[in-house]
Amino acid sequence: MNLEIHGVGKRYRGGIWGIEDFSLDLSPGVLGLLGPNGAGKSTLMRILATVTKPTRGFVKWDGIDITKSPNHVKKALGYLPQDFGVYPNLNAGEFLSYLAAARGLGGRSARKRIDELLELVNLAGACKRPLGSLSGGMKQRVGIAQALLNDPTLLIVDEPTAGLDPEERVRFRNLLAELAGDRVVILSSHIVSDVEAAATAIAMIRKGRLLVHGAPEELLRPVAGKVWEMTIASAELSGAKERFIMSGTVRTSEGVRVRIVSDEPPARSATPLTPNLEDAYLYTLARAPAGGVQ
Numbered sequence: 135m136n137l138e139i140h141g142v143g144k145r146y147r148g149g150i151w152g153i154e155d156f157s158l159d160l161s162p163g164v165l166g167l168l169g170p171n172g173a174g175k176s177t178l179m180r181i182l183a184t185v186t187k188p189t190r191g192f193v194k195w196d197g198i199d200i201t202k203s204p205n206h207v208k209k210a211l212g213y214l215p216q217d218f219g220v221y222p223n224l225n226a227g228e229f230l231s232y233l234a235a236a237r238g239l240g241g242r243s244a245r246k247r248i249d250e251l252l253e254l255v256n257l258a259g260a261c262k263r264p265l266g267s268l269s270g271g272m273k274q275r276v277g278i279a280q281a282l283l284n285d286p287t288l289l290i291v292d293e294p295t296a297g298l299d300p301e302e303r304v305r306f307r308n309l310l311a312e313l314a315g316d317r318v319v320i321l322s323s324h325i326v327s328d329v330e331a332a333a334t335a336i337a338m339i340r341k342g343r344l345l346v347h348g349a350p351e352e353l354l355r356p357v358a359g360k361v362w363e364m365t366i367a368s369a370e371l372s373g374a375k376e377r378f379i380m381s382g383t384v385r386t387s388e389g390v391r392v393r394i395v396s397d398e399p400p401a402r403s404a405t406p407l408t409p410n411l412e413d414a415y416l417y418t419l420a421r422a423p424a425g426g427v428q
Contacts, residue, residue, distance in 0.1 A: 135210075135287055136161055137182070137318050141191035144177050152177035153342040156191070164314045166333030167322040168415055174342040175322040176216055179292050182320065183213040195288065212286030216293045216322075218277040222266025226257055226276050229265060233280050251279040256305065270297035278306065287317040294321065295328050307332045330411040338415060340422050353414045360397055361413050362404040365389045374400075379420050381413050395420075 137160040144152040153174040158165075167175050180186045182193060184204040193200045195207040221229055227248060234244040252258045255275040265273060274297045281291060291310075295303045310319055310332040323329050329336060330350065337347040346353060361381075366374055367389050374380065374392060378400055382393035393407065394400050395417045 135196055135318060136194075137288065138194040138197075139178075139182070139191075140193075142178070142181060142188045142193060143190045144174075144181060144186065145189040151189075151342055153181075153339075156339075156342075156344055158337060158344070158347060160318050160320070160335075162314065162316055162318055163334035164310055164319040164321055164332050166329030166336045167320060167339060168324070168326065168329055168336060169339035170419070171324065172341075173339045175339060176292055177342075178339075179213075179290050179320065179322055180215070182288075183211060183215075183290050184208060185213075185215075207288065209284075210287045212281040212284060212289045214277045214281040214291040214294055216296075218274070220265040220273055220276060223264055225264055226252060226261045226268075226279070229276065230280060230283065234283055237284055239284060247283065247285075248279075251282055254282075254309065255279045256302065271299060271302060274298060275302065278309075289313065289317055289319045291320070292322045293324070295323065295325060303328060304331075326412045326415055336411070338418050340419055345418055345422050350411060353411065353418070354409050357395060357409040357414045357417045359406065360395055360417065361407045361409040362394045362396060362400055363391060363407050364394070364401050364404040365391045379416050381410075381416050 139156060139158045142156045143154040146152055156178060167178070169175050181188050184200055184207060187201055195210065198206045200207040224232065230248045230251065231244065234240065234248065239247070252261050255278050257272065257275055257279070260268065260272060265276065274294070278294060281289060295306055298306065307328055310321060313319055314334060321329060321332060333350065335347065335349055336353055338345045365386065365388055371383070371390050379395040380392055381395055384391040394404070395413050
């Protein structure tokens with residue numbers, strides 16, 4: 135199975151491009167799509183899910199153009215959009231049964247699948263409660279379950295851990311890792327730790343353009359030897375943020391311990407650190423071209 139994205143661009147009214155000249159070739163595994171708000175992540179995912187059509191370029195699933203033959207990819211697709219909505223008067227079981235029927239799934243196999251998914255997302259105990267009474271995190275878990283209804287071989291999830299507590303985030307990240315062996319999974323998030331924990335490959339996007347794509351270890355190489363730690367006074371923090379790429383701060387009794395990404399040591403007292411993905415992400419964004427898609 136293969137997802138080919140070639141030269142894809144999406145132009146909105148007013149001549150604004152959501153994404154431009156975007157190309158990737160994906161095989162089974164988890165692709166983490168990282169980028170700031172407004173980078174074009176959701177636009178790309180809506181194109182891949184056939185919710186919207188590209189202005190230019192094409193996307194092929196197993197060699198077939200999804201714009202020309204959308205039903206081909208829809209059979210394989212599971213999709214959790216960022217703005218997932220529910221019917222508030224239905225409970226989780228009823229809602230998933232309704233969606234299963236709408237997708238041509240029915241009978242005992244559908245009921246069994248729904249029971250399995252409710253257990254998987256830790257909602258079996260709340261499956262009879264109206265969706266309108268559930269917390270935001272619980273509704274998000276219903277969204278995750280509906281994306282897995284048809285056991286998809288192409289799974290697209292946009293900000294799936296939004297609203298989940300830390301335990302549920304870990305549960306979902308582990309689930310993605312388990313699913314990745316025999317399907318293409320695309321995970322969009324601004325939470326770098328979620329992507330770092332689950333992704334087998336990462337694509338960073340800014341202002342509609344792909345900046346870099348590769349395995350996590352490949353993305354870490356450019357910042358090797360460029361991450362430092364030092365302690366500064368609280369009064370110096372604002373100025374340090376203006377001068378350096380800062381990926382972390384910790385308040386201590388001696389001052390503020392800061393984590394800085396810099397080609398050169400920021401001070402004589404700075405000590406080197408092992409880089410992480412957040413360091414690489416901030417370093418890549420800082421060195422991307424200032425201009426976006428025109």
